[in-house]
Amino acid sequence: MRVEKQLWFWLTALVLFIGAIALLKDILLPFVAAIVMAYFLSPIADRLQAIGVNRVLAAVLIVGIVAVLIVLALVLLVPVLVDQLRQLATSLPGEMERLRVVIEELARSWLGAGFPTVQGAIDRVSAEISQNWAGFAGTIVASIWNRGVALVNFAALLLLTPVVVFYLLIDWHPMLARIDSALPRDHAPTIRRLAGEINDAVAAFIRGQGAICLMLGIFYGVGLSLVGLDYGLLIGLTTGLLAFIPVVGWMVGLICTASLAVVQFWPELTPLAKVVGVLVAGIAIDTAFLSPRFVGGKIGLHPVWLIFALFVFSYLFGLVGTLVAVPLAAAIGVLVRFAVDVYLGSSVYKGAVSAQGETLSTHGDTP
Numbered sequence: 001m002r003v004e005k006q007l008w009f010w011l012t013a014l015v016l017f018i019g020a021i022a023l024l025k026d027i028l029l030p031f032v033a034a035i036v037m038a039y040f041l042s043p044i045a046d047r048l049q050a051i052g053v054n055r056v057l058a059a060v061l062i063v064g065i066v067a068v069l070i071v072l073a074l075v076l077l078v079p080v081l082v083d084q085l086r087q088l089a090t091s092l093p094g095e096m097e098r099l100r101v102v103i104e105e106l107a108r109s110w111l112g113a114g115f116p117t118v119q120g121a122i123d124r125v126s127a128e129i130s131q132n133w134a135g136f137a138g139t140i141v142a143s144i145w146n147r148g149v150a151l152v153n154f155a156a157l158l159l160l161t162p163v164v165v166f167y168l169l170i171d172w173h174p175m176l177a178r179i180d181s182a183l184p185r186d187h188a189p190t191i192r193r194l195a196g197e198i199n200d201a202v203a204a205f206i207r208g209q210g211a212i213c214l215m216l217g218i219f220y221g222v223g224l225s226l227v228g229l230d231y232g233l234l235i236g237l238t239t240g241l242l243a244f245i246p247v248v249g250w251m252v253g254l255i256c257t258a259s260l261a262v263v264q265f266w267p268e269l270t271p272l273a274k275v276v277g278v279l280v281a282g283i284a285i286d287t288a289f290l291s292p293r294f295v296g297g298k299i300g301l302h303p304v305w306l307i308f309a310l311f312v313f314s315y316l317f318g319l320v321g322t323l324v325a326v327p328l329a330a331a332i333g334v335l336v337r338f339a340v341d342v343y344l345g346s347s348v349y350k351g352a353v354s355a356q357g358e359t360l361s362t363h364g365d366t367p
Contacts, residue, residue, distance in 0.1 A: 025317045032324060034164035040207065041066070041165070042172045059169035063162050081234050098263045194334055201330040208294035209244055215290060216240035216282055223278035224257065228271060230264055243286065245310055250286075254279055305329060 021028065041062050048058035168175075183191050217240025224232030239253030261275040309329035313321035343349050 021317060025321075030160045031164060034161045034168060036206075037066070037161070037165050038168035038172060039202075040210075041169060045169050045172070055170055059166050062169060063166050066165075067162055081237070194338055197334045198327075198331045201334065202327045205326055205330065211294050212286060212290045213241050213243050216243050216286060219282055219285070220253075220257075220278065223282070224275065227274040227278060229257070229261055229275055231260065235260060239282075245307060250283065305333065 044062055045055065045058045048061070049055050053061075180188075180192070217237040219236075220239045221233045221236030224236040226232075229235065235253070235257050239250065239257060242253045243250050257275065257279060261272055265271040265275075306326070306329055309332075310325045313325035313328060315321070317324070
């Protein structure tokens with residue numbers, strides 16, 4: 001009965017926790033962002049404290065430097081990206097029409113007499129995209145800015161998040177100690193071990209993959225801009241950030257970049273080859289150097305499970321869900337592996353005969 005009560009207690013706590021997140025998801029963004037930033041920045045504060053810097057001063061220095069970097073990005077980078085995004089949105093219908101013409105030319109040259117069988121499908125798809133792209137974009141914008149929540153969240157991100165990060169950095173270790181002291185004593189060692197495994201998986205993926213995304217974004221943005229691709233900085237940074245989603249991310253970036261390059265440069269092959277060279281070089285650098293160096297095999301998250309988690313949590317909880325998808329996926333993965341280990345060691349898996357045999361063997365070995 002005691003085990004059943006504990007099970008019901010934890011299930012009830014889990015349901016209440018999920019319900020609270022669902023209820024408050026529209027205002028959680030600055031707090032979740034602050035927790036994520038504090039998780040990243042706490043090791044830096046630890047290193048500063050280890051060399052004799054007061055913890056409060058370390059927190060002030062870290063938050064100040066991060067704030068300056070963000071302001072510089074907003075002042076120097078964001079206007080360029082916004083301008084490129086505006087130009088892309090304005091020219092997108094014309095770009096889509098040129099892409100349709102190129103696809104028709106290629107299909108006609110490859111299929112010959114069989115081209116009329118696919119021409120209707122190409123025209124229908126092109127017309128559908130051209131007619132609906134504005135409405136689709138409007139729907140996305142409307143959903144993001146629905147009820148003014150995005151405006152509130154943006155203001156909170158700028159004003160509230162640095163304050164929360166500052167206090168979290170100061171109280172990070174005392175907060176963890178208080179959580180540890182509240183653990184059930186019977187299960188504290190197991191919970192600590194599982195929490196350590198979750199932390200290792202999350203740290204390996206977020207810190208490693210985050211660094212990879214940043215470096216790939218800079219590489220693609222600079223490279224595509226240098227080869228003359230329109231909107232190169234915007235497309236390059238987006239492609240690098242999409243690398244956070246295994247396989248799907250870089251495939252989407254590759255398709256978008258290749259489509260824009262074909263529209264802009266076709267039938268000239270040299271600039272197309274340069275764009276392809278930048279993309280292939282980025283993939284090669286990621287595969288041969290970045291991923292083994294920064295992530296390796298330490299995350300313990302299957303790519304399919306990670307993709308599924310990102311889509312599910314972003315669908316359920318929006319941007320907040322996207323931020324917490326990887327930690328929750330890592331936690332669920334560790335807990336599932338733990339549950340499987342418990343199951344494999346139980347009589348449910350081994351069967352009554354096996355369990356009885358082990359019992360008899362144990363008694364037989366007892367003098």
